[in-house]
Amino acid sequence: MFVRFPPAFIERALDQPLPAVDLLTELRGSQAQYQASLSITGSLGFFTKDQDQIALMEVFSAAVRAGVYPPIAVLQAVAEAFTRYREGRGALSLNQAFHGTTQGTWSPFTKRKTRIMTRFVATLIYQAKLACHLSREKAAERVQLALEHHQHLGLSYSAETLSRKYPAWKKQFLLDERDVSFYDHPDNPLMPWDTAHRARFLAAPDFPLF
DSSP states (O other): OEEBOOHHHHHHHHTSOOOOOOSEEOSOSSHHHHHHHHHHHHHHHHHHHHOOHHHHHHHHHHHHHHTBOOOHHHHHHHHHHHHHHHHHTTSSOHHHHHHOOOOTTOOHHHHHHHHHHHHHHHHHHHHHHHHHTOOHHHHHHHHHHHHHHOGGGOOOOOHHHHHHHHHHHHHHTTGGGOOTTSTTSTTSTTSOOSHHHHHHHHHOTTOOOO
8 A cells, every 4th residue: 555645746846736535555557657556666676675675765766656655664764864875974875875895896786687597597487387297307498498598587497496596596586476466466357377378488489487
């Protein structure tokens, strides 16, 4: 559940009247709102679990774009970062205030991208297992073929590595806790895992990954 910005506030910003709306919303009124909700809750999960500061920024921006207040945990974290920057009196950059001191070239953006791509691969194996009723090993083989075809992703895993890493990834990303209401469950109505999609995954390495 989210809290909308007061209509009067938005009217002043846009300089136009708006229809009356409930201040509480689940962001389910349209496809765009649903996608905004997924973006907010997904990035919030990254932030609360790993203190991913890039995710913090994503939650804040996505919420404001959707016309709702960012979650309290996000507002508190942003306020604490600003406080560190202000109290540093020039000794800290904004990057350090939000992310801490970065060692070497392992930037928060690199860490964020690595996590997103790992989650993507793990979710693909999860979807293949459920949608096509495959064993972990067979799903890993099909995902390996798909990744080899989509070389632009820069992901290179052997089927053996995928199969070996999947149990840890499954636990890390809470894959067993998902049901059909989750947007990346293959039986979710918003997902493209229909009969033709499943057949193509089993038959061809050019299976579309997005």
